[in-house]
Structures are given as structure tokens and as C-alpha cells.
Amino acid sequence: HSIVLLPGDGIGPEIVTQARGVLEAVASRFGHEFAFSTHRIGGIAIDETGDPLPAETVEACRAAAAILLGAVGGPKWDDPSAKTRPEAGLLRIRKELGLFANLRPIKLFDELADASPLRAEIVTGTDILFFRELTGGVYFGESGSSGEGDDETAYQSMTYSRREIKRIVRMAAAAARERSNRLTSVDKANVLEPSRLWRRVAAEVMQEEFPDVNYDVVLVDAMAMHLINRPADFDVVVTGNLFGDILTDEASMLPGSLGMLPSASLGASGPGLYEPIHGSAPDIAGKGIANPLATILAAAMMLRHSLSLNTEAEAIESAVAGVLADGLRTADLARGGVAAVSCEAMGAAV
Amino acid sequence: HSIVLLPGDGIGPEIVTQARGVLEAVASRFGHEFAFSTHRIGGIAIDETGDPLPAETVEACRAAAAILLGAVGGPKWDDPSAKTRPEAGLLRIRKELGLFANLRPIKLFDELADASPLRAEIVTGTDILFFRELTGGVYFGESGSSGEGDDETAYQSMTYSRREIKRIVRMAAAAARERSNRLTSVDKANVLEPSRLWRRVAAEVMQEEFPDVNYDVVLVDAMAMHLINRPADFDVVVTGNLFGDILTDEASMLPGSLGMLPSASLGASGPGLYEPIHGSAPDIAGKGIANPLATILAAAMMLRHSLSLNTEAEAIESAVAGVLADGLRTADLARGGVAAVSCEAMGAAV
Ligand SMILES: CC(C)[C@H](C(=O)O)[C@@H](O)C(=O)O
Ligand SMILES: CC(C)[C@H](C(=O)O)[C@@H](O)C(=O)O
Numbered sequence: 112h113s114i115v116l117l118p119g120d121g122i123g124p125e126i127v128t129q130a131r132g133v134l135e136a137v138a139s140r141f142g143h144e145f146a147f148s149t150h151r152i153g154g155i156a157i158d159e160t161g162d163p164l165p166a167e168t169v170e171a172c173r174a175a176a177a178i179l180l181g182a183v184g185g186p187k188w189d190d191p192s193a194k195t196r197p198e199a200g201l202l203r204i205r206k207e208l209g210l211f212a213n214l215r216p217i218k219l220f221d222e223l224a225d226a227s228p229l230r231a232e233i234v235t236g237t238d239i240l241f242f243r244e245l246t247g248g249v250y251f252g253e254s255g256s257s258g259e260g261d262d263e264t265a266y267q268s269m270t271y272s273r274r275e276i277k278r279i280v281r282m283a284a285a286a287a288r289e290r291s292n293r294l295t296s297v298d299k300a301n302v303l304e305p306s307r308l309w310r311r312v313a314a315e316v317m318q319e320e321f322p323d324v325n326y327d328v329v330l331v332d333a334m335a336m337h338l339i340n341r342p343a344d345f346d347v348v349v350t351g352n353l354f355g356d357i358l359t360d361e362a363s364m365l366p367g368s369l370g371m372l373p374s375a376s377l378g379a380s381g382p383g384l385y386e387p388i389h390g391s392a393p394d395i396a397g398k399g400i401a402n403p404l405a406t407i408l409a410a411a412m413m414l415r416h417s418l419s420l421n422t423e424a425e426a427i428e429s430a431v432a433g434v435l436a437d438g439l440r441t442a443d444l445a446r447g448g449v450a451a452v453s454c455e456a457m458g459a460a461v
Numbered sequence: 462h463s464i465v466l467l468p469g470d471g472i473g474p475e476i477v478t479q480a481r482g483v484l485e486a487v488a489s490r491f492g493h494e495f496a497f498s499t500h501r502i503g504g505i506a507i508d509e510t511g512d513p514l515p516a517e518t519v520e521a522c523r524a525a526a527a528i529l530l531g532a533v534g535g536p537k538w539d540d541p542s543a544k545t546r547p548e549a550g551l552l553r554i555r556k557e558l559g560l561f562a563n564l565r566p567i568k569l570f571d572e573l574a575d576a577s578p579l580r581a582e583i584v585t586g587t588d589i590l591f592f593r594e595l596t597g598g599v600y601f602g603e604s605g606s607s608g609e610g611d612d613e614t615a616y617q618s619m620t621y622s623r624r625e626i627k628r629i630v631r632m633a634a635a636a637a638r639e640r641s642n643r644l645t646s647v648d649k650a651n652v653l654e655p656s657r658l659w660r661r662v663a664a665e666v667m668q669e670e671f672p673d674v675n676y677d678v679v680l681v682d683a684m685a686m687h688l689i690n691r692p693a694d695f696d697v698v699v700t701g702n703l704f705g706d707i708l709t710d711e712a713s714m715l716p717g718s719l720g721m722l723p724s725a726s727l728g729a730s731g732p733g734l735y736e737p738i739h740g741s742a743p744d745i746a747g748k749g750i751a752n753p754l755a756t757i758l759a760a761a762m763m764l765r766h767s768l769s770l771n772t773e774a775e776a777i778e779s780a781v782a783g784v785l786a787d788g789l790r791t792a793d794l795a796r797g798g799v800a801a802v803s804c805e806a807m808g809a810a811v
Contacts, residue, residue, distance in 0.1 A: 184651070192661075198651045228690045233578045249599070249619055254654035261624040265658035268618045269599055274611040299703070301534075301548045304604035308615035311542075335711035336719075339689065340578045353649075357707055361685035369686075 121391025123181025129458025153183025163200030226367030243355025471741025473531025479808025503533025513550030576717025593705025
């Protein structure tokens with residue numbers, strides 16, 4: 112299995128190194144061979160090649176079985192008038208590989224239960240699987256500007272096609288069948304034309320192909336509320352790119368530990384891309400204190416979704432639960448006088 | 462002072478009636494004259510005139526000193542293929558009256574402290590004033606559709622001009638000066654062209670006109686997180702229409718009582734529009750159990766912002782605090798065996 116590593120910026124290299132170590136342990140324990148190759152993306156790619164996603168990176172990704180990404184971005188490349196930025200690399204690789212579905216599981220860790228900012232009686236039982244559409248919507252709409260002085264105007268078009276809506280709704284509905292058989296679609300159909308198409312097409316898909324799945328729709332503003340006051344009521348949630356960006360980040364606070372949450376970006380075929388949902392954390396980069404668990408859990412998702420190695424994925428997940436049960440905590444998780452372990456120590460323990 | 466009442470749909474008429482009663486009490490106590498007139502908006506206007514915002518309503522609003530709105534919408538008018546919908550009335554009145562700034566204070570009520578879904582140590586001290594841009598952005602962008610079959614595509618353009626950004630940032634920055642002198646601007650400048658213009662123009666305004674105000678920028682997805690895990694860190698927050706819709710609704714959960722939150726929509730001049738932030742709650746409409754306090758607090762905002770009657774506004778606000786201290790609770794607020802009072806009883810008590 113050839114695996115492309117894209118460490119990226121900030122803490123990216125540190126956390127990817129630990130995840131690689133875990134994958135190597137899996138390989139030797141279960142008798143697999145993983146061939147790793149490392150490539151550039153993001154700010155470091157801009158610095159070294161002028162392009163946040165060099166062509167050779169894309170080629171390597173296309174040829175791989177799966178891709179493990181650290182994080183991209185940082186203040187160094189934040190100049191709003193810069194020609195290109197690290198995030199452009201991330202957006203382009205999603206598009207180039209057709210990774211239209213971003214899966215983000217939001218689940219509480221029993222060991223970290225008191226870390227949630229929400230009261231226990233509200234957050235207990237939360238277990239949501241988000242499907243965020245990742246290669247359409249306003250992110251990839253036509254953009255530009257016109258006018259001068261006070262009339263200077265910038266625009267970007269929010270766009271969805273029936274095809275784009277169908278395939279993500281189908282993927283989410285199929286996942287719902289494997290879980291509690293409930294799907295919630297989130298839109299802003301009372302205001303936005305693409306949301307009205309989304310709502311119509313989603314309803315058709317559900318009626319025709321998934322009549323057995325319990326299905327409802329919620330407006331994005333209402334969903335932003337529900338995630339705070341009744342998060343345990345949701346199972347699988349499907350939504351567009353921008354709404355998914357905001358809602359999954361909101362939801363990521365519920366477990367109280369951003370450092371624990373992985374994500375997977377999948378296409379119809381070809382390699383999937385796996386990454387922690389947290390960013391490049393430039394403030395702690397190079398200090399060796401980052402939490403590698405989200406990246407390690409992303410590696411587990413990779414084994415499951417791209418390599419069909421379910422037992423191996425579960426082995427990683429229970430190893431993570433195990434080190435937490437043993438009391439190991441990186442700085443972001445350490446509470447009440449517990450001494451924090453380093454990124455490397457945490458990776459080694461897993 | 463001529464005041465237009467727009468009760469609208471669902472619980473709208475019930476809550477507006479109570480707010481009117483409170484305004485009448487203010488008039489007689491402080492020796493003012495308020496001339497009320499009631500007009501149609503939303504679903505009821507569609508039913509009776511075919512138009513969610515009849516011309517006579519717009520005219521009456523233009524001639525008024527201020528406008529008090531209940532709520533619009535309901536399942537009756539929710540058909541996604543309907544020609545028009547109640548929300549269209551709301552969007553149009555904002556636009557027609559140039560109400561470009563939506564002010565939403567989010568503040569905990571001591572009396573309801575344990576109602577928050579957030580843990581007390583996180584939510585304590587939260588006191589945010591949102592400025593949501595209300596007449597621009599994707600809400601009012603060009604929209605349409607094209608293509609057929611799987612290629613059928615719908616779009617709507619997210620647009621901001623320098624003029625639109627300047628005036629809302631100025632209003633928010635001026636408000637920050639009257640509070641803790643801190644302003645946070647929220648955008649998605651790493652992806653969206655209109656957000657990049659927003660970020661550039663906001664920085665210019667702040668540098669040139671408000672160098673004394675502490676200013677920072679946060680991405681919308683990060684802000685969705687911060688509102689949950691460190692809401693007390695923010696003072697005044699300014700953002701675009703769609704982001705404001707989502708973030709203010711998210712933030713509205715923090716006090717744990719949607720029924721307590723008012724909002725004001727203001728233009729450069731002319732009448733302001735005041736309303737509760739909650740919706741028309743069709744499930745409890747007509748039962749006499751709705752909470753009128755948000756609408757009553759909206760009436761207080763109206764006295765302050767449109768009629769410059771600060772003492773009178775404070776009188777309403779302390780009356781609301783008083784009835785809460787007396788233990789009165791409508792059904793939405795009643796906890797642990799407290800008997801709920803009716804909408805009318807709550808209004809009368811205030
Ligand atoms: C970095 C940025 C472009 C990206 C996004 O908004 O998609 C990030 O926030 C994410 O959610 O993966
Ligand atoms: C009803 C709807 C059009 C409206 C909006 O999204 O602006 C509402 O959600 C609000 O926030 O006032």
C-alpha cells in the first residue's frame with residue numbers, strides 16, 4: 112500500500128511523524144507493507160516552489176492508495192494581498208482528486224468527558240457523522256471584482272448542481288443505514304437558490320432510493336443552535352461546503368478536545384485524504400508538545416476507508432483509548448495538575 | 462411618536478400585543494403619546510393580499526418613527542416551490558428601508574444563569590453585541606439556475622461593496638467605543654473574494670478612523686468554535702449577512718433562553734425595526750403560552766435607538782429583570798416544578 116504523507120506547515124510534520132510511526136507498528140504487527148513517500152503542500156510548498164500544490168505532489172497523490180495530511184497555513188503566508196496562499200493547495204487537491212465528501216465524526220471520548228464546554232446532561236450521547244460537500248458551493252464559485260472607490264465590489268458565486276447534491280446525499284444516506292438510520296440535511300432554502308435546489312434534490316434521492324431512512328431538513332441557522340442545545344439528537348448530517356465548514360467546526364468543540372478529531376475526504380474512487388481537523392497551530396510548532404492523536408485517528412480512518420483494514424483500524428482506535436485510560440495527556444488535554452507528555456511520547460505510547 | 466406594529470404569523474400577534482401593552486404603560490407613566498398602527502407582513506399578508514410585503518405596509522413603515530415586528534413564517538407557507546414566501550417580506554422590508562445593520566445583544570440573565578447549555582465557568586461574563594450586515598451579501602446576490610437533468614445548477618452570488626462594508630464597520634466600531642473598546646471582524650478571507658475585500662476595507666476603516674479601538678479578525682469557522690469555548694472573550698463583533706445569521710443564532714443559545722433576546726435593525730436614518738430573534742413558533746401559536754419578553758425587550762431597544770428615550774428603555778429593562786426576580790416564568794423558562802404563567806400574565810406583570 113503506497114501512502115503519501117503531506118506534513119505541511121506548523122505542527123504538521125510533528126504529528127504526521129507520529130502517525131507514520133503508528134502505521135509502521137501496524138504494518139509490522141499485522142504483516143503489511145506500507146510504502147511512504149513525503150511531498151510538499153501549503154506554505155512550505157510556496158516557499159520552496161512558489162506553488163502551494165506543486166504538480167509532482169498531485170501526481171504522487173493520484174498514484175497513491177491513500178494520503179495523510181498534517182495541516183497547512185500560518186501567519187507567514189497570511190498577507191491578504193499575497194498572490195497565493197497555503198489554503199489554495201488544500202482546496203486544489205480536494206478538487207483535483209475529486210474528494211467531494213468530507214466525513215467528520217464527532218464523538219465524545221469517555222476518558223475526556225469533563226472536557227466539553229457543554230453541560231454533561233446536554234452533551235452526553237453525542238455521536239454525529241457529518242458529510243460536508245467539499246468540492247462545490249461558494250468555495251469554488253466564480254469570483255472577481257469590479258468598480259472603483261466606494262463602488263468597488265467583490266463577488267463569489269454559491270453554486271450547486273443536481274449531480275453534486277445527489278452523490279453526497281447518497282453517500283450520507285448509505286452511511287446512515289449503517290448507523291441509526293437517520294439523516295438530517297442542512298440548507299438555507301428560505302433564502303438561497305442553490306439551497307432550494309439542494310432541498311429538492313435531496314428529498315428526491317431520499318424518497319426514491321432511501322425510503323427506509325428517517326430523513327429531515329433543518330435550516331443552517333437553526334442547526335447552529337441545535338448543535339449546542341440538543342446535539343445528541345442527530346446521527347448523520349449532510350450539508351454543503353460552507354455550511355459544513357462552519358457547523359463541523361462548531362460541533363468539533365463538543366468533545367472538548369480538538370486534538371482528538373480526524374476527518375476523511377473521499378471521492379467516487381481513487382485515494383482518500385485523511386487529516387486531523389485542527390489547524391497548523393503555528394504558536395506551538397516545533398515545540399514537540401502538539402497532540403498527535405487526531406492524526407493517528409485519521410490514519411485509522413485511512414486503514415478502514417481506503418485500505419479496507421478494519422481490524423487494523425480498530426487496533427489503532429483501541430490503542431488511543433488505551434493511552435487515554437492510562438492517563439497520558441498532551442498539553443492541550445492536561446487538566447488539574449496532570450503532567451503533559453510530548454507529541455513523540457504520545458505517539459510512541461500508542 | 463408613530464409606531465408601526467407588524468405582528469406577522471404564529472405567535473407574532475400574541476407577543477406584539479403584550480409589547481404594545483408595555484409601551485402604553487410607558488406612555489402613561491412618562492407622559493408620551495404613541496400612535497400605533499398595525500400592518501400586514503409575512504404569511505398572513507400572502508394569504509390576504511398575495512404579497513408578503515404589501516405596498517401599504519412599506520408606506521406605513523416609511524412614515525413611522527419605529528417598527529415593532531413579531532415573527533413571520535410557518536409550515537403553511539413552507540412549500541419550496543411556492544411563488545413567494547413569508548421570509549421574502551422580511552428580506553424586502555430590510556432592503557426597502559435600508560436597514561443595513563442588525564444589532565443583536567447576547568447577554569446572560571443572572572436570574573436564568575443555570576439555563577445555559579454551557580458550563581457556568583465558560584459562559585459567565587458573556588456580553589456580546591453583534592453587528593450583522595443585513596442588506597447585502599449572498600442574501601441579495603443575483604440568483605438563478607441553468608442546465609437540465611443532472612447538470613441543473615442553481616447559483617446565488619455573494620457580493621460585498623466597499624461602501625456596504627465601511628458603513629457597518631463604522632457603526633460597530635462606534636458602538637465598541639461606548640463599550641469595552643474591542644471589535645472583532647469575522648470573515649472567510651482565506652477562501653472567499655468578498656471576504657478578502659471585507660477584511661481589507663475593515664482594516665482601513667479601523668486604522669484611519671478608529672485607531673484607538675482594539676481590533677482583530679477571526680475566520681467564521683474559528684468564530685463558531687470560540688462562541689462555544691470562550692464566549693466571554695468577545696465584546697463587539699461585526700460580520701456579513703450569512704455569517705451573522707449563523708453566528709448570532711449560535712450565540713443566542715448561550716443565555717439558554719431564546720425567548721429573552723431582542724434585536725434591532727437600523728439604517729443610516731429613518732425608522733428602525735425591532736423584533737425578537739426567535740421565530741413564529743407555529744407549534745405553540747394561539748395557545749397563549751409564548752414568552753413575550755424578547756419582544757418587550759425589543760420595544761425597549763426601540764425606545765433607546767429610535768426615540769432617544771433612554772430612561773423609559775431602562776424602565777422596561779428593569780421591569781423585565783423584576784418579574785424574573787419575582788419568579789415569573791413562561792413555559793419556555795419554567796424549570797423544576799415552577800408553574801408557568803401565560804403570555805398575557807407575563808406582559809401584564811412587566
Ligand atoms: C483552510 C480552509 C480552506 C479549510 C476550509 O474552509 O475548507 C478549513 O477550514 C477546513 O475546514 O478544512
Ligand atoms: C427568516 C430568515 C430570512 C431570516 C434570515 O436568515 O435573515 C432569519 O433567520 C433571521 O435571522 O432574521
